[in-house]
Amino acid sequence: MNELRELYQEMIIDHGRNPRNFGSLPNANHKKEGFNPLCGDKIHLFIEEAHGVLNDLRFEGCGCAIAMASASLMTELLKQKTIEQAHALFANFHQMVTTKNNSTELIEKMGKLAVLSGVSEFPARVKCATLAWHTLQAALVDDDKKVSTE
Numbered sequence: 001m002n003e004l005r006e007l008y009q010e011m012i013i014d015h016g017r018n019p020r021n022f023g024s025l026p027n028a029n030h031k032k033e034g035f036n037p038l039c040g041d042k043i044h045l046f047i048e049e050a051h052g053v054l055n056d057l058r059f060e061g062c063g064c065a066i067a068m069a070s071a072s073l074m075t076e077l078l079k080q081k082t083i084e085q086a087h088a089l090f091a092n093f094h095q096m097v098t099t100k101n102n103s104t105e106l107i108e109k110m111g112k113l114a115v116l117s118g119v120s121e122f123p124a125r126v127k128c129a130t131l132a133w134h135t136l137q138a139a140l141v142d143d144d145k146k147v148s149t150e
C-alpha cells in the first residue's frame, strides 16, 4: 500500500510540474475561469465541443500540485468523451475524494484518477482536486458566444 501511495504521489508531482494540455485553445467554444480561494488555485479552462462531444480541452493557470494534476488528468481523460460521460466521471470522482475508505471497485473504475484517491484523507484539499471539474461543469452550461466557431 505504501508503494502504491508513493507511486500516486510521484504521478501527482509529475502532472503538477508538467501539466498535460496546458495552454489556450483558439477554437474553444466554452471557456471558464475557476478559482479556489482556500488555496489560491486558479485555472482557465478551454473546451472545444461539438454535438455533445468534448473534442479538445486545455487549461492555463497556477496552483498547488493537486489542483494542477487534477486539471491535467481531467483534460487528458475527457478528450473525445461525451458531456454525459464527463458528468458521470465527475460524480464518481467527487465520491472518491470526499469519502474515506473507498471501495476497491470505485477506485479501479477511476483509472488514472485513482492517483488522487488519497485526497479523501485531507478534506481541506478536496476543493483543490475538484476545482477543474467544477469549472468544467460551469463552462458547459455557460457558452462563451464570443469565441464560438459557429
Ligand code: ZN
Pocket: 036, 039, 040, 041, 063, 064, 065, 066, 067, 127, 128
Ligand atoms: Zn490547491
